[in-house]
Amino acid sequence: MVYLVGAGPGDPGLITFKGIECIKKADVVIYDYLVNRRLLNYAPPDAKKIYVGKRGAQHTLEQDEINHLLIKKAGQGKVVVRLKGGDPYLFGRGGEEAEALAHEGIDFEIVPGVTAGIAAPAYAGIPVTHRDFTSTLAFVTGHEAEGKGLSKIDWQNLASIGTLVFYMGIKNLASIVRNLVNHGRGEDTPIAIIRWGTTHEQETVVGTLGDIIKKVEEKKLTPPAIAIVGKVVNLRKDLNWFETKPLFGKRIIVTRAREQASRLSARLEEFGANVIELPTIKITAIRDCKRLDKAIGKIEEFDWLIFTSVNGVMSFFNRLFKSGMDARDLKGIEICTIGPATTEKLLSFGIKSDCQPAKYVAESVVEKLKKIGLKGKRVLMPRSEIARELLSDELARIGAEVVDIAAYRTVPDSSSRSELNRVLKEEKIDIITFTSSSTVRNFVELVGKRTLHRIAKVLKFASIGPITSETIRGYGLNVSIEAKEYTIPGIVNAIVEAESPPMAGGVP
Numbered sequence: 001m002v003y004l005v006g007a008g009p010g011d012p013g014l015i016t017f018k019g020i021e022c023i024k025k026a027d028v029v030i031y032d033y034l035v036n037r038r039l040l041n042y043a044p045p046d047a048k049k050i051y052v053g054k055r056g057a058q059h060t061l062e063q064d065e066i067n068h069l070l071i072k073k074a075g076q077g078k079v080v081v082r083l084k085g086g087d088p089y090l091f092g093r094g095g096e097e098a099e100a101l102a103h104e105g106i107d108f109e110i111v112p113g114v115t116a117g118i119a120a121p122a123y124a125g126i127p128v129t130h131r132d133f134t135s136t137l138a139f140v141t142g143h144e145a146e147g148k149g150l151s152k153i154d155w156q157n158l159a160s161i162g163t164l165v166f167y168m169g170i171k172n173l174a175s176i177v178r179n180l181v182n183h184g185r186g187e188d189t190p191i192a193i194i195r196w197g198t199t200h201e202q203e204t205v206v207g208t209l210g211d212i213i214k215k216v217e218e219k220k221l222t223p224p225a226i227a228i229v230g231k232v233v234n235l236r237k238d239l240n241w242f243e244t245k246p247l248f249g250k251r252i253i254v255t256r257a258r259e260q261a262s263r264l265s266a267r268l269e270e271f272g273a274n275v276i277e278l279p280t281i282k283i284t285a286i287r288d289c290k291r292l293d294k295a296i297g298k299i300e301e302f303d304w305l306i307f308t309s310v311n312g313v314m315s316f317f318n319r320l321f322k323s324g325m326d327a328r329d330l331k332g333i334e335i336c337t338i339g340p341a342t343t344e345k346l347l348s349f350g351i352k353s354d355c356q357p358a359k360y361v362a363e364s365v366v367e368k369l370k371k372i373g374l375k376g377k378r379v380l381m382p383r384s385e386i387a388r389e390l391l392s393d394e395l396a397r398i399g400a401e402v403v404d405i406a407a408y409r410t411v412p413d414s415s416s417r418s419e420l421n422r423v424l425k426e427e428k429i430d431i432i433t434f435t436s437s438s439t440v441r442n443f444v445e446l447v448g449k450r451t452l453h454r455i456a457k458v459l460k461f462a463s464i465g466p467i468t469s470e471t472i473r474g475y476g477l478n479v480s481i482e483a484k485e486y487t488i489p490g491i492v493n494a495i496v497e498a499e500s501p502p503m504a505g506g507v508p
Contacts, residue, residue, distance in 0.1 A: 002070055002080045002101055004094050006087040006113015011123075011198040012036040014114045022111055027078040030069060034085030034224060036199075043081075063093060067100035074106045087113040091141050091167045115139075117165040120197025121228050124204045125240030133231040134162020142169030142176065142227070151179075159183035163230035169193075170225045173216060177209050180229065185209060190233035195225040200274030202243060206233060245272025246500035253423070253432045255280040255439040257413070260310075264433065267492045276429075278420045280442035282413040283311050286385060292319050292405050295380055299329055302403070303377040306336045306365065308387065313337075313345045315407035316382040327351055338365060339487055359486070366394040375399030382407035386438065388467075412442040420446055424455055431481070431499075433491060435464045437471035444475055452477070460498075464491045 003022040008014035023029060023042040031040065033053030040049055052061045052069070061069065073080045088094025088110055101108045117139050121128050128137050138161045140153065158164065159180050166176055170193065181187055187210030195203040207215045209229070242248070251274045254261050258279045265275040286292070295302075296319055307313045320326065327350050336355040337343040343353045355372065357364035378401045381392060385406040392404040423429065424447060432455075434440045444452055456477050463469040465486035469479045481498045483490035 002108040004088040005111040007035045008114045009116035009119040009198045012038045026081040031083040087115040120194045123198045123242040125236040136162040142166045155179045155183045166227040169227040192228045248272030250430045278416040302380045304379040306381045308338045310345045431460045433462045440471045
């Protein structure tokens with residue numbers, strides 16, 4: 001079976017639900033240049049991913065070779081997903097690929113996709129139809145099939161249509177403009193060129209048929225881009241919602257562990273940031289669980305459980321369940337959590353936190369528990385192998401019997417070393433985020449002192465709180481942005497406030 005799947009125009013959120021379901025069951029994914037690589041993460045780990053993209057005159061494979069590849073892989077009994085930018089049947093050669101499969105008797109399905117001709121204008125604040133301006137719309141290829149000779153486009157009739165959308169139009173923009181003007185379209189007709197539409201690299205140039213060529217040359221706009229011609233372009237000044245987001249155009253590196261990065265990344269992307277996930281740490285299980293398992297086996301002897309992180313909660317309950325126990329065995333034990341995310345994770349196991357300090361640091365926990373009174377109480381703290389000793393020391397000082405046990409390990413993640421250094425060298429980065437001291441230490445180890453000294457002069461460092469900030473400054477770096485609330489929403493809020501005018505009511 002071959003699924004010809006439209007991947008949408010660039011924003012990975014615009015693929016259809018059915019498209020994702022197809023990718024999830026693929027043995028082979030054959031994908032194009034304009035496909036967002038993040039969609040490949042939905043494929044099974046052992047799925048083969050084959051790039052067959054075309055960029056300008058550079059073709060990885062010719063179309064006949066792509067057709068043959070689809071036939072070959074399907075003939076081997078594989079479930080093949082042909083992942084194509086936009087919609088497979090709209091200037092995507094999906095029809096040719098379907099013909100080749102049908103000729104060989106191979107089963108196939110078409111999964112339509114959101115086309116750039118509608119999505120890119122929408123993200124640029126341009127509705128392609130509007131009853132006050134036009135009810136007619138045409139999609140046109142910016143360059144016709146090779147070897148056609150004279151154009152087969154009916155320019156006379158085309159020029160009379162209200163909105164025109166030209167795909168792949170930059171290369172032949174001068175010809176498009178000339179033909180439209182020669183066939184009656186006025187030079188004052190609005191036109192917009194949208195590059196990398198729906199992505200965080202989107203760039204829009206607006207003009208008229210009379211001046212757009214000069215404006216595009218001045219901006220040095222290059223493919224991929226589409227052109228929108230018609231009065232609807234004038235609506236952009238009021239409807240431009242995407243490019244006006246507070247972090248639009250900002251390139252931000254997230255150094256958090258890969259399995260936890262998505263929450264921060266998604267939050268930043270909501271505000272228009274172009275996020276690059278380059279984890280410097282990873283969370284792993286501890287090598288020896290005997291101490292933790294022993295404490296869990298005698299859990300009824302403890303008066304308090306203190307969780308300082310989401311990882312602590314997950315690691316503890318993983319071992320609790322493996323021991324044959326469950327949440328009911330925690331009956332009668334008071335539980336303290338640091339931070340709303342930790343409290344939320346605990347609640348996912350059906351348990352409410354009895355105590356959550358106002359500030360999400362160890363010092364605040366001690367202050368809160370002092371008031372409650374822990375003298376003579378037994379306290380279990382499942383934490384990171386490299387957690388600060390301050391909390392356990394202070395609790396012992398107020399009379400608690402503290403059992404501080406490593407429940408998980410935070411270790412350096414060197415898998416992103418080459419990509420991290422490449423990005424810092426070749427791409428314009430605005431902000432690097434740090435959500436723990438370990439992300440800072442391992443970042444410094446991965447990039448080295450020389451790179452660190454260079455980027456310190458041009459980049460902003462954003463910290464989740466004072467402890468992380470202290471670690472950053474310990475390497476001689478300046479903390480440009482620090483969260484007031486030591487949470488993921490808190491650091492995003494701080495970045496938005498630092499990079500844009502104040503928002504009424506703060507970050508939602």
